[in-house]
Amino acid sequence: MDEYSIKHSSSLASGGEKHILVLGGTGFVGSAVVRTLLTGGSGIRVTMLVHRSLAETEDPSVQFLHGSLGQIDLGQVMQDPPTHVVHLARFPGSSPWRRTFAGLRGACANVRLLRGLCRLPYPPRILYVSGSLMYGSRGESWVDEDTPLQPTSFGRAYIIGERPLLRYQASGKLPVMMVRPPWILGVGSWFQTYYATPMMRQGCVPCYGEGNNWMSLLHLEDCARLIQHALLHGMPGETYNLALPPVRQIDFCAYLSERSGLPLKVIPRGTLARRRDRSLMEAFGSSIRLRSRHADFLVRCPLRFGSVRAAIDDILARFEHV
Numbered sequence: 001m002d003e004y005s006i007k008h009s010s011s012l013a014s015g016g017e018k019h020i021l022v023l024g025g026t027g028f029v030g031s032a033v034v035r036t037l038l039t040g041g042s043g044i045r046v047t048m049l050v051h052r053s054l055a056e057t058e059d060p061s062v063q064f065l066h067g068s069l070g071q072i073d074l075g076q077v078m079q080d081p082p083t084h085v086v087h088l089a090r091f092p093g094s095s096p097w098r099r100t101f102a103g104l105r106g107a108c109a110n111v112r113l114l115r116g117l118c119r120l121p122y123p124p125r126i127l128y129v130s131g132s133l134m135y136g137s138r139g140e141s142w143v144d145e146d147t148p149l150q151p152t153s154f155g156r157a158y159i160i161g162e163r164p165l166l167r168y169q170a171s172g173k174l175p176v177m178m179v180r181p182p183w184i185l186g187v188g189s190w191f192q193t194y195y196a197t198p199m200m201r202q203g204c205v206p207c208y209g210e211g212n213n214w215m216s217l218l219h220l221e222d223c224a225r226l227i228q229h230a231l232l233h234g235m236p237g238e239t240y241n242l243a244l245p246p247v248r249q250i251d252f253c254a255y256l257s258e259r260s261g262l263p264l265k266v267i268p269r270g271t272l273a274r275r276r277d278r279s280l281m282e283a284f285g286s287s288i289r290l291r292s293r294h295a296d297f298l299v300r301c302p303l304r305f306g307s308v309r310a311a312i313d314d315i316l317a318r319f320e321h322v
C-alpha cells in the first residue's frame with residue numbers, strides 16, 4: 001500500500017460523497033449489503049453490476065451496469081469512477097471441476113477488473129468478501145487473520161478467483177481489503193438447504209457427523225453491517241475476520257432442536273459425500289474457531305444479534321413468516 005493511496009483512501013473514509021460499486025449485489029450476502037448501504041444515510045451513491053438475477057432494490061437512486069464480471073464495461077466505470085468497490089461476485093459451479101473452472105474464470109475477470117481500476121487517477125478502496133473456509137479445518141485451535149491460508153472444501157476452488165485480489169492486497173498496488181465471514185445465518189443459502197428444509201420436510205434437526213467441530217456463525221444483517229463498516233472505515237491492506245463467538249455444531253443443532261421442538265438426528269458425514277460431493281462433507285466437518293485481532297475496530301459497529309442463540313431466534317421467526 002503506497003503512501004499516496006493510503007492518504008487518498010483515508011480522505012475518502014472521512015468525508016465527501018461515496019460512490020460505491022457493488023459486484024454480486026443480487027446474491028444472498030450482496031442483497032443484504034445493498035439494503036444496508038441504501039439505509040446508510042445521505043452521501044452514499046450505489047451502482048450495481050447486474051448479471052443474471054434481477055436486483056431486489058427499487059430505489060431510483062441506484063444505477064446499474066449490466067453484464068458479466070468478466071465483461072464489465074470498464075469505459076463506463078472510468079466515466080463515473082467509484083470511490084469504493086465491494087466485491088461479492090462469485091462464479092457458480094455445481095461440482096468440483098465446475099467450481100475449479102469457475103475459479104479460473106473468476107481469476108481472469110478479477111485480473112481484468114483490477115488492471116482497469118489501477119488506471120483510475122484515484123483508485124477506489126476495494127473490499128473483497130471471501131470466507132473462513134480459506135483457513136482450512138483447524139480443530140481446537142483459534143483462527144485469526146495471521147493464520148496461514150490452507151483452503152478446504154469449496155474454498156479450494158474459490159481461492160483461485162481470490163488470488164489476484166490477494167496479490168494486489170499484498171503488493172499495495174491498490175487499496176484492497178478483505179473480509180472473511182463464517183457461516184452466514186439467513187433465509188436462503190446453506191441454512192435453508194441443509195437445516196431449514198430438512199427440518200420442515202423430515203421433521204428433524206440434522207447434525208452432520210458427531211458434531212464436535214467448531215462452527216463460526218454470523219447473522220446476515222450483522223454481516224452486511226460489518227461489511228459496510230470495513231468498506232468505509234477499514235484500513236487498506238487489512239483482512240477482517242467476522243464472527244460471533246464460535247459454538248460446536250452439536251450445540252448449534254441442540255439449540256435449533258430446543259427452539260423448534262424437533263428431535264436431533266445425526267447424519268453420518270459419509271452420507272453427504274455419497275449423495276453430493278466431497279466438498280459438502282468437508283464443509284460440515286470443518287472446525288473453524290474464528291476470531292479477529294481487530295476486535296477493537298469491529299466493536300465500533302455493534303451487532304444486532306450478538307449471540308448465536310439471538311441470531312437463530314430471529315432467523316427461525318423469519319422462516320415462520322415465509
Ligand SMILES: NC(=O)c1ccc[n+]([C@@H]2O[C@H](COP(=O)([O-])OP(=O)(O)OC[C@H]3O[C@@H](n4cnc5c(N)ncnc54)[C@H](OP(=O)(O)O)[C@@H]3O)[C@@H](O)[C@H]2O)c1
Pocket residue numbers: 023024025026027028029030049050051052053054067068069070088089090091092129130131132158180181182183184185189190
Ligand atoms: N453464503 C454464506 O454463508 C457465505 C459465508 C461466508 C462467505 N461468503 C462469501 O460471500 C460471497 C457471496 O456469497 P453469496 O452466498 O452471496 O453467493 P451467491 O448468493 O451465490 O451470489 C453470488 C453473486 O455473484 C453474482 N455472479 C455470479 N456470476 C457472475 C458473473 N459472471 N458476473 C457477475 N456477477 C456474477 C451473482 O449474480 P447472478 O445470480 O446474477 O449471476 C450473485 O449476485 C462469496 O465470496 C462467498 O464465498 C458467503
